[in-house]
Amino acid sequence: MRKIARNSHEQAKTYIFDVTIEQDEFEDGQKAYHASCPALKGCHSWGHTYEEALANVREAVELYVEDMIESDEQVPVRSRKGVVVRSTPAVVVNV
Numbered sequence: 001m002r003k004i005a006r007n008s009h010e011q012a013k014t015y016i017f018d019v020t021i022e023q024d025e026f027e028d029g030q031k032a033y034h035a036s037c038p039a040l041k042g043c044h045s046w047g048h049t050y051e052e053a054l055a056n057v058r059e060a061v062e063l064y065v066e067d068m069i070e071s072d073e074q075v076p077v078r079s080r081k082g083v084v085v086r087s088t089p090a091v092v093v094n095v
Helices: 050-070
Strands: 014-017 020-025 031-036 044-047 083-086
Touching: 020 050, 031 050, 044 050
Parallel strands: none
Antiparallel strands: 014 083, 020 031, 031 044
């Protein structure tokens, strides 16, 4: 993950995005998992296992948000789309 340069007076925020992971398959019939983040248009990934799909979509979301911040775009904060924002740093654990 790239580190975003912040001014000393800026406080880090924590964004928590809901993701969906659905079982899918490749053209050859092998099992696969498709993962997406509904709040971030076009933010999709996949994996051979559920865990791989989750790790891959986590990375995709991180890169998507970092690019938005670096481009001075507004990060979406729509609770209806499954986005939670905290004004302080936090750790999210999926179990």
